[in-house]
Amino acid sequence: MSNSNFNNYLNPAPLHGQYTIADPGKRFLAYLLDFVLYFAVSAVAGIASVILGFLAVIPLIGWIFVILTVLVYIAAFAAAIWLQVRYWKNSTSFGKSIMKMKVVSKDAQADLSLGSMALREIIGKMVSGCICSLGYIWILIDPDKQGWHDKIVSSVVVVVE
Numbered sequence: 001m002s003n004s005n006f007n008n009y010l011n012p013a014p015l016h017g018q019y020t021i022a023d024p025g026k027r028f029l030a031y032l033l034d035f036v037l038y039f040a041v042s043a044v045a046g047i048a049s050v051i052l053g054f055l056a057v058i059p060l061i062g063w064i065f066v067i068l069t070v071l072v073y074i075a076a077f078a079a080a081i082w083l084q085v086r087y088w089k090n091s092t093s094f095g096k097s098i099m100k101m102k103v104v105s106k107d108a109q110a111d112l113s114l115g116s117m118a119l120r121e122i123i124g125k126m127v128s129g130c131i132c133s134l135g136y137i138w139i140l141i142d143p144d145k146q147g148w149h150d151k152i153v154s155s156v157v158v159v160v161e
Contacts, residue, residue: 022101022157024139033095038080045076088117100161106144106154116153124149 022030049069056065087093091111092102103112103120112120128135128148135148144156 020159021145022099022159024145026099026101026159027096027139027145027157030093030095030099030101033098034093035095037083037094041076041080041083045072048072084121085114088121089114091117093121096157100159101157102160103150103155103157106146106150106156112153112155116155120149120153120155124152127152 049072052065052069052072056062056069058065083094087097090097090102091104096102103117104110105112105116124147125135128138139145139147139150144150146156150156
């Protein structure tokens with residue numbers, strides 16, 4: 001497939017039809033949805049730990065609440081990991097799935113593997129954000145709407161409506 005299809009925002013089969021490269025605004029909304037979800041998980045863990053922390057001063061049984069606080073954080077961390085892996089296996093994220101987008105390999109036009117998604121989402125997004133978020137801003141000027149995290153694994157984000 002030629003690069004011009006991507007420049008025209010088309011991503012044809014083998015994804016069973018034609019797909020458009022997602023515009024930066026839609027991608028940003030998906031990012032905000034991801035943020036809201038993980039903020040909510042963190043907030044619940046934080047509130048629970050504050051309540052348990054106050055109860056930890058109770059004589060004789062306070063240590064139980066300390067252990068419960070640690071368990072709450074472990075559960076929240078496990079829930080966040082479970083959610084990530086669940087979506088990454090489908091080459092998407094919580095926000096992207098709601099916005100009907102997914103990440104595909106630019107050359108093969110197939111879903112990314114779990115390993116490639118993890119590389120893109122963990123290392124790639126750290127790289128994109130580390131220099132004044134220039135890697136994210138790059139999406140606005142790149143002809144294929146790729147951020148640095150996309151370029152690292154040669155991926156594009158497409159609309160799958």
